Amino acid sequence: xxxxxxxxxxxxxxxxxxxxxxxxxxxxxxxxxxxxxxxxxxxxxxxxxxxxxxxxxxxxxxxxxxxxxxxxxxxxxxxxxxxxxxxxxxxxxxxxxxxxxxxxxxxxxxxxxxxxxxxxxxxxxxxxxxxxxxxxxxxxxxxxxxxxxxxxxxxxxxxxxxxxxxxxxxxxxxxxxxxxxxxxxxxxxxxxxxxxxxxxxxxxxxxxxxxxxxxxxxxxxxxxxxxxxxxxxxxxxxxxxxxxxxxxxxxxxxxxxxxxxxxxxxxxxxxxxxxxxxxxxxxxxxxxxxxxxxxxxxxxxxxxxxxxxxxxxxxxxxxxxxxxxxxxxxxxxxxxxxxxxxxxxxxxxxxxxxxxxxxxxxxxxxxxxxxxxxxxxx
Numbered sequence: 001x002x003x004x005x006x007x008x009x010x011x012x013x014x015x016x017x018x019x020x021x022x023x024x025x026x027x028x029x030x031x032x033x034x035x036x037x038x039x040x041x042x043x044x045x046x047x048x049x050x051x052x053x054x055x056x057x058x059x060x061x062x063x064x065x066x067x068x069x070x071x072x073x074x075x076x077x078x079x080x081x082x083x084x085x086x087x088x089x090x091x092x093x094x095x096x097x098x099x100x101x102x103x104x105x106x107x108x109x110x111x112x113x114x115x116x117x118x119x120x121x122x123x124x125x126x127x128x129x130x131x132x133x134x135x136x137x138x139x140x141x142x143x144x145x146x147x148x149x150x151x152x153x154x155x156x157x158x159x160x161x162x163x164x165x166x167x168x169x170x171x172x173x174x175x176x177x178x179x180x181x182x183x184x185x186x187x188x189x190x191x192x193x194x195x196x197x198x199x200x201x202x203x204x205x206x207x208x209x210x211x212x213x214x215x216x217x218x219x220x221x222x223x224x225x226x227x228x229x230x231x232x233x234x235x236x237x238x239x240x241x242x243x244x245x246x247x248x249x250x251x252x253x254x255x256x257x258x259x260x261x262x263x264x265x266x267x268x269x270x271x272x273x274x275x276x277x278x279x280x281x282x283x284x285x286x287x288x289x290x291x292x293x294x295x296x297x298x299x300x301x302x303x304x305x306x307x308x309x310x311x312x313x314x315x316x317x318x319x320x321x322x323x324x325x326x327x328x329x330x331x332x333x334x335x336x337x338x339x340x341x342x343x344x345x346x347x348x349x350x351x352x353x354x355x356x357x358x359x360x361x362x363x364x365x366x367x368x369x370x371x372x373x374x375x376x377x378x
Contacts, residue, residue, distance in 0.1 A: 006044060006053060008022065008023045009021065009022060009023060009029070009053075010022075010023050011040070016034065017032045017033060017034055018030060018032075018033040018034075018035070018040045019031055019032065019033070020033075020040075020044065029049065029052050029053065030043065030044070030049070055123050061125065062076075062084045063075050063076035063079075063081075063083045063084055063122075063125055064076045064081060064084060066125050066126060068173055068174055069128060069129055069130070069173075069174055069175050070125060070126055070127060070128055070129060071121065071124055071125050071126075071127045071129060071132070072122075072125025072126065073125075074129060074163060074164075074167050074174060075118045075121070075125065075163065077098065077099055077100060078099070078100045078103060078163040078166060078167075079099075079100070079103055079111075079114070079115065079118065080099035080100065080103045080104065081099065082103070082111065082115060083115060083118050083119070100166055107229055107294070108293045108294070108295075109229070109293055109294045109295045112293070112295060113155055113159065114159040114162070114163075116152075116155070117152075117155055117156035117158075117159035117160070118159060120144065120148070120152075120156060121156065121160075124140075128175075129167060129174055129175055129176050130175045130176070132180055133180055134180045134181070134183075134184065137157065137160070137180055137181060137184065138184070140156075141153045141154075141156065141157055141184070141187055142187065144156055145187040150186075150187040151187075153187045154186050154187050157181050157184055158181075160181050161179060161181035161182065161184075164176065164179040164180065164181055165179050167179075195317070195319050195321040195322045195324075195325055196317045196318075196322050196325065196360075197322060197325045197326045197329045197360065198222075198314075198318055198322055198323060198326045199315065202314040202315060202318055203222070203326075205308065205313045205314050206218065206304075206305060206308055206313070206314055206318070207219075209308070209313075210304065211286055211304075212286055213283075213284065213285045213286045213300070214300070214301055214304050215271075216275070216282065216283050216284070217231060217283055217297060217301050217320060218301070218320070218323060219267070219268050219271050219272075220234070220268070220282065220283060221320050221321070221323035221324050221327070222267075222268075222323040222324075222326055222327055223264065223265040223267045223268035223271075223327065224249060224262060224264055224265070224268050224327070225262060225324055225327040225328065225345055225346050225347070226249070226262070226324070227253075227321070227324060227346075227347070228294045228297065228298050228320060228321070229253070229294050230251060230253055230347070231283055231294075231297070232281070232283050232290070232291045232293065232294050232297050233281070234249060234251055234281065234282050234283070235280050235281050235282065236277060236280060236281070236282055237280070238250055238251045239264070239272065239282065242263070244263075245263035245264065246264070246266065246269055247263075247264045247269045247272075248261055248262060248263045248264055249261075249262040249264060250262075253347050258347060258349065260347045262345065262347060263345075276288075283297065298320060301320045302319070302320070305318050305319065305320075324346065324357070325357050327345075327346075328342050328345065328346055328354070328357040328358050329357070329358055329360070329361050331345055331358075332358040332361045332362075333361050333364075337354075338354070339351050339352075339354035339355040339358070340354060341354070342354030342355075342357060342358055
């Protein structure tokens with residue numbers, strides 16, 4: 001057996017098991033190996049380990065160096081080269097003479113999610129697109145779910161699916177005839193109770209103790225019904241007087257390009273009247289500057305809420321998006337809004353979304369009617 005000198009590795013032994021890490025990144029190459037030191041050396045001389053050890057050489061190869069008939073080449077085309085840029089996913093997206101023209105029109109958070117998924121796939125950039133099949137994608141997804149987490153694995157498949165759908169449309173260049181991601185199920189089982197309506201006692205517990213940057217986000221979601229994407233982008237010039245409602249938001253959503261008229265509830269109007277305007281945007285951080293993007297704002301709010309949950313001040317499942325559900329529920333429960341009206345109040349195109357956001361209110365109404373019938377008979 002020819003011994004190959006492997007550099008920049010850290011070998012640790014804990015409770016009789018060996019662990020091998022890459023010093024520079026902390027990446028775990030061998031975990032919980034049972035055997036002697038000689039057994040470990042034989043394992044480290046195996047083709048499988050050497051392939052993993054040499055992977056960084058592929059990682060540093062720019063996607064632009066791969067032909068468009070490979071995964072890396074298609075990623076480079078789809079992202080307009082952003083996958084190889086340090087500032088990938090910037091606010092405006094990249095321009096490219098030969099690239100997917102709608103890439104730069106995607107929301108910044110969406111581009112960042114896609115780029116994180118593609119970066120995870122960088123070691124596979126040399127794979128020919130015609131060699132990718134659904135069975136292999138399931139293996140890759142399951143490996144990703146175990147190595148990182150299930151939601152990220154689904155995010156990766158979603159990014160691939162969006163890209164492959166464009167690759168199929170350009171099959172004369174890519175060689176793709178079908179999207180192998182189509183029909184794949186999810187690795188992450190979504191919680192049907194996530195993003196639930198907040199309980200009445202949870203709102204003051206969260207709002208009263210929140211720093212101003214959190215308060216602004218909570219108010220815009222709860223009493224304006226704004227989704228995170230619109231929340232970080234709405235400006236003071238889009239908050240205008242209205243004869244009927246007192247004030248409203250007039251904006252065009254980035255998600256579905258709809259021109260919206262959204263009434264601001266009285267609680268929100270009173271709150272906004274007391275804010276100092278340090279920016280053209282309404283939602284700002286405590287230092288007076290706008291949020292870099294939706295993801296940073298969502299993360300900040302989520303960390304704050306989970307801290308309150310750990311201290312027993314609010315329950316599980318309280319999210320910023322749940323305040324949008326609370327807004328919709330108020331209109332259905334108190335204002336008697338129809339599913340279609342709720343959808344319009346939320347800025348959604350489909351009436352079914354109005355039903356989705358308030359299905360628990362309809363169930364609550366059914367229970368109350370059933371109870372009242374029994375009560376009337378006794």
